[in-house]
Amino acid sequence: MKRMATPGVLRLLEELADGTVEEFSPVITEDGGVSYPDVERHLDACDGDSYSVLESLAHREILYREFQEKAYVCPECGADGMTYTTICAECGSQNTIEQELLEHVECGGLAPEKQFQAADGEYVCPECELAVRPEQTEMLRQHVCQTCGASAAGSVGALQCRECASVYEPREAIEWVLYSYGFEQHGRQWLTTQLSARQALAEMLADRGFAVDTDTVVGNDGRERPVHLYGEEELLGDRVVGAVHERPDHDAVERLHEIAAAVDARSVLVSTSGTITERAEEFAQTHSVGVVSYQQDGTLQREYTTATRTERPSSVFERLTSSVRRQLN
Ligand SMILES: [Zn+2]
Ligand SMILES: [Zn+2]
Ligand SMILES: [Zn+2]
Known part of the structure; x- marks a missing residue:
């Protein structure tokens, strides 16, 4: 971490001191990075990036650092503001519908109730093809994937890009913790x-x-x-x-x-x-x-x-x- 107060650092702090800029606030750049435009335009090439400069000034207690928000950036296109969605854990499709399924407890066979009903009003398990009594079954709410047919008790949380519609598991999206910076009294x-x-x-x-x-x-x-x-x-x-x-x-x-x-x-x-x-x-x-x-x-x-x-x-x-x-x- 650079500790030097370069000419660029003094310039940006002067602008903060005279009130031209109230606080240094972050924006997400086109390539998915975080930038502080009010800092960036004062810095020389040798000063490094705006975020590191601000962090160094906060570390030295010249600036305070205040939490703004968390931004999730799309790894595909760099846009931020991904929205929450749920996906099929098997194939990643978002086309999952929550529905009631009947389970044959003994064999684990799982299907909509309709598929259990035989012509004579009896119940037959579509999985093991044995006749079953209603008390040998259990009704379950499941998320059923309309793409691959997989079903699961819960759905998997995911993030979808508003720009390019790509879907990612949350840990694959780029998470930025965004801070704004202003003067400490010192x-x-x-x-x-x-x-x-x-x-x-x-x-x-x-x-x-x-x-x-x-x-x-x-x-x-x-x-x-x-x-x-x-x-x-x-x-x-x-x-x-x-x-x-x-x-x-x-x-x-x-x-x-x-x-x-x-x-x-x-x-x-x-x-x-x-x-x-x-x-x-x-x-x-x-x-x-x-x-x-x-x-x-x-x-x-x-x-x-x-x-x-x-x-x-x-x-x-x-x-x-x-x-x-x-x-x-
Ligand atoms: Zn995207
Ligand atoms: Zn069965
Ligand atoms: Zn699926």
Whole structure:
């Protein structure tokens, strides 16, 4: 599961924050998958599918997840909204009729009462051809298949596609549990922090004479690489690619470095928690990726803590953020 807040992820959360989208709601696509159009249109190719992105944000408690419905998708044509039907367990035909049958208890012979009645008013079992008295028989309600003649006490539940009429046993149909997603209270604050940190980096570079673009793409080789921030300084030809993450991990630093190297730029990573993982720090140091932390007062500082080494400073920080959260709630 991807943990990174990519430019695409920030874009879709911004739309949720400003009320353009009330909730991210699912639709079943033509090929029978599930998609979130309000998420899909913001994502870049490298972000993965909308469902995984939302699940990851729900896992991090940035978004809540609310059950909507269960959808059954036809494996044949991909349409959803299959309807309930019953079928013959033997041949799968839907043409089964519930009717009363007489059973000759001794031999198990089963037939409509009419077939038991002999010409002289006596009862003869059509199966074993012995004369039977009424008390040797039992009346049963059975589902009789009009296609193959099989009968059974119960019918078998099945799902039929409204589009192509294919019939499937329920376990063969594709079951989707559909959720909608919206902001957790903490999520709104989290987004504000990410955007403020990006803005702080943009302003710091602008102060140093850079022309800065946030939420943009870089690359002059025909490949567009989405980045949180790109700055260019004309006079010396200095270029900077910036990224903002709550707690940068190795993947985040590596990706930033790759993009910066591809456009011959320096790279700066902002940690909004003031923490980065040990592996991320190692990579940053060996590849000259600058790391700064975003402070509660809105400034950027060179100090940060490394997750696995310093337990105490990060837990103090967690206490600070959770008390801030309580005040905001
Ligand atoms: Zn179908
Ligand atoms: Zn019989
Ligand atoms: Zn049948």
